[in-house]
Amino acid sequence: xxxxxxxxxxxxxxxxxxxxxxxxxxxxxxxxxxxxxxxxxxxxxxxxxxxxxxxxxxxxxxxxxxxxxxxxxxxxxxxxxxxxxxxxxxxxxxxxxxxxxxxxxxxxxxxxx
Amino acid sequence: xxxxxxxxxxxxxxxxxxxxxxxxxxxxxxxxxxxxxxxxxxxxxxxxxxxxxxxxxxxxxxxxxxxxxxxxxxxxxxxxxxxxxxxxxxxxxxxxxxxxxxxxxxxxxxxx
Numbered sequence: 001x002x003x004x005x006x007x008x009x010x011x012x013x014x015x016x017x018x019x020x021x022x023x024x025x026x027x028x029x030x031x032x033x034x035x036x037x038x039x040x041x042x043x044x045x046x047x048x049x050x051x052x053x054x055x056x057x058x059x060x061x062x063x064x065x066x067x068x069x070x071x072x073x074x075x076x077x078x079x080x081x082x083x084x085x086x087x088x089x090x091x092x093x094x095x096x097x098x099x100x101x102x103x104x105x106x107x108x109x110x111x112x113x
Numbered sequence: 114x115x116x117x118x119x120x121x122x123x124x125x126x127x128x129x130x131x132x133x134x135x136x137x138x139x140x141x142x143x144x145x146x147x148x149x150x151x152x153x154x155x156x157x158x159x160x161x162x163x164x165x166x167x168x169x170x171x172x173x174x175x176x177x178x179x180x181x182x183x184x185x186x187x188x189x190x191x192x193x194x195x196x197x198x199x200x201x202x203x204x205x206x207x208x209x210x211x212x213x214x215x216x217x218x219x220x221x222x223x224x225x
Contacts, residue, residue: 004156033212042202042217043157050211058212090156094213098206099145099164102213104156 002026006091006105013081013112021076021108023091031094032074033058033102034066036087043090049074081112115140117203119216126193126223134188134219136177136203144205146170146179146186147213151200160188160201193223 004025013019023032034046045058049068063085065077074093078085091105120135138144145164149157161170166181175190186203203216 031211040217043215045212048212056211092156098208099162100206101159101162102149102157104158106154106156 004091004093004103004105006089006108008108009106010109011111013078013110015082015112017081018077018079019081019110020078021089021091021110023074023076023105024072025074025091025093025103026072027093027095027103028071029093029095029103030071031096031100032068033092033094034064034074034076035090035092036060036085037090037107038087046076046089081110083112086110086112115144115205115207115210115214117205117214117216119201119203119219122218123220123222126221128195128223128225129192130223132188132190132193132197132221134201134203134221136186136188136216138184138186138203138205140184140205140207140214142208143181144207146177147204147206148175148177148186148188149202149204149215151202151218153199157202193221195223195225197221198223 033048035043047066052071089108094102116139147162148160150160151157161172163170163179169178200218204213
């Protein structure tokens with residue numbers, strides 16, 4: 001099993017450009033998440049999905065959109081990148097239940113200039 | 114609401130020292146509690162968990178006990194190694210919530 005994979009690993013964007021981050025998992029998990037991690041801020045939840053075709057807003061959704069067209073994939077889009085979106089982005093999927101374990105991808109480091 | 118508070122870092126210890134990282138939580142009912150570890154340049158991975166009061170989670174020499182009376186889940190290790198240098202996150206999950214609630218993380222550096 002590859003677990004949770006993310007592409008790309010690194011990206012540099014100019015202000016106003018758009019991009020899509022791809023997350024894929026091969027564990028058949030229903031729940032998937034997108035987080036951003038900034039220095040000293042811990043993890044902040046952007047959007048999440050509880051199943052194919054569903055999405056929901058997290059703590060910091062503004063400036064991002066997501067889609068879950070297939071169960072194994074969860075896409076995060078930035079329509080018009082801003083320097084404030086410079087961060088490391090992590091995708092995760094989760095086993096069901098209250099004690100479900102969350103599995104994280106290796107992260108995407110995004111810089112917006 | 115649901116929240117997790119971790120001790121401020123960074124923490125620097127010498128090899129073989131005793132480690133404690135404090136974690137307290139706010140939640141109604143009976144959440145499940147977790148410790149995740151993030152090694153440099155990687156994503157988070159589960160270190161240990163506990164699902165009910167007085168449960169002890171353990172893994173790789175780390176332990177944490179679910180204390181409902183003090184709403185705490187402190188992480189301990191008797192003798193740290195250089196390879197334990199990482200950022201440690203405390204987290205909780207609550208019935209009815211679809212996501213985990215994470216603390217801000219505590220950076221541990223172990224020096225030889």
